[in-house]
Amino acid sequence: MRNEISSHVRVFCYLVLHGLTILEFAETSEYMCTDNVPFVEKGIKMLNAEILSTNVSGLMTCARYCLGKKYCVSFNYNSEKRQCDLNYKSSNNTDAQVGSFPSFLFSDIQHWPQRLSAVCSNHLCPLNTICIPDGDAPVCKVSGCLTTDLPAVPHAVLNTTVSARELPIGTIVKYMCESDFHPEATASCGLSGNWSYTGCRLAVPSSCLEVKQCGPSSADGEYWIRLPNFDFYPIRIYCHNMTSGNPEEFLTLHHENYGIYPSKTNRHCKGETYLYQTCEGRQGEVWYSKIRVDPVTMYVSVDDTTYANISQTPPKYGHAKDCYGSNEDLKVRPCGTKGEFIIDLRGTGWIVSKDQQWVTVGYKSVVEALSRSSEGAVIHLRCGGFDGGCIPKGWLALAPNVLDNINESSAVKYLCN
Structure with missing residues (x-):
């Protein structure tokens, strides 16, 4: 009986990976595929290559997010927290760094079939969006704000170490203001994918x-x-x-x-x-x-x-x-x-x-x-x-x-x- 169930799971995973079953069913059942996808490495996480980190429903969704994201070439998936890290480096990069993390899975996106992303295959969505299939049309969903667009706040320096290339909507980044100003300013990632900031407030009189x-x-x-x-x-x-x-x-x-x-x-x-x-x-x-x-x-x-x-x-x-x-x-x-x-x-x-x-x-x-x-x-x-x-x-x-x-x-x- 156990061998029969395992065989069914392998068949199901094959169908999901080759786009031969509906994606909605895959999302509810994809956790079964974790042990049956040969190009997913267990207990491994790519380090210092993050584009974006976001919560997803499962491994397959994480793979589809990577396929729908420009410059995503690999991903980490935390099976306990269902956290998906999209990376701009693959395991083939000479400077790639990986670490041992028991709850993580790692995979290069090159192994995943484009058909898994359905109508988002070969999408042209902007950098800070993810292509999401919506029936027969692709939708570019804003995923965050690019860290390269972080505003230069006058009289302040970043007070936060930012390694990711993109930060999720709602993220607040802190700045440290120079002397004669109140100590902190912030920049916020808005729904439109743009940064807005509160400048340094003057603490010294101006008259x-x-x-x-x-x-x-x-x-x-x-x-x-x-x-x-x-x-x-x-x-x-x-x-x-x-x-x-x-x-x-x-x-x-x-x-x-x-x-x-x-x-x-x-x-x-x-x-x-x-x-x-x-x-x-x-x-x-x-x-x-x-x-x-x-x-x-x-x-x-x-x-x-x-x-x-x-x-x-x-x-x-x-x-x-x-x-x-x-x-x-x-x-x-x-x-x-x-x-x-x-x-x-x-x-x-x-x-x-x-x-x-x-x-x-x-x-x-x-x-x-x-x-x-x-x-x-x-x-x-x-x-x-x-x-x-x-x-x-x-x-x-x-x-x-x-x-x-x-x-x-x-x-x-x-x-x-």
Whole structure:
């Protein structure tokens, strides 16, 4: 009797493997074929070659999944958990590695007949799908997300070892965020087979108002913030008026920043005289120790003189004007111009934007000199007219200076919840 049953099982397995019985019956009974398929190796598992791991109803389904999956050349089947590992290496690969696992079966797909996959034979389904027979038509069923498509999360590195070429739908991959951010970000494999991710959340304030919210007792002083619009670039900022509901951001200057509107006129280059009468009251000098900036745009508030020493009527920040004489046809007169401004941002972590331009304003005005040094951290202007000179075109914009090495201990840093 036992020999008769064994013979029936062998006949049944032959029929299943050669596509001579219905696949649905095979799925309910295929566990009987495990011991009767000569090209299935027991207790063996292919290592470090996984495309995808998924749960199936049995050995035959695992084989059909491999036939329906591009680049699948072998599979592991865990008979206890009914887990199917599809592999991109076969036992013929010179670098193939196998291990001993009692509950596993291994087989190269080349031994399995294409007819087992029915209408999915020689399918053209995308990489992250499995071809599933559906009557007389093949269906490309999304099976997961390709690990080659894992998103590059800004300011983070993968915190998970990913060896498979594809991960199942619903998989969540973890990333480790860099300092100044909350520690973890994730990427999720969605139903469409595409990754979506949650980025690293900033833990450091991005404005003086957030500094105050993070540390309500914070006084005026230097703090570290990060700027989202500048790829979270870290900036040492001076927070002013912290006892108010609207503190302001200032950049502390470490070198002389000054402007001069001279009290002299040399209209015909024949000798200096007192300031020409129509220009009286416009002369003055200014020295800045801090400049007010907008942390969203890093535009300078050229009118703000909160931290400036002023003499008479000073020029605005980054403006160079005089009333020294008329410059005909935009040509500098032999006795030159005297309106001057020096911007020096060395040691602040910022430079004047390379796209920043200056334009002439006023009567018979000209730019005699406009020099940039230290990668744009220092701007020297000499402009003039009668009365006139040069001013920034549009906003005076700053840009990060990654060459500046600022001591982290020179400002207070908060990590907020």
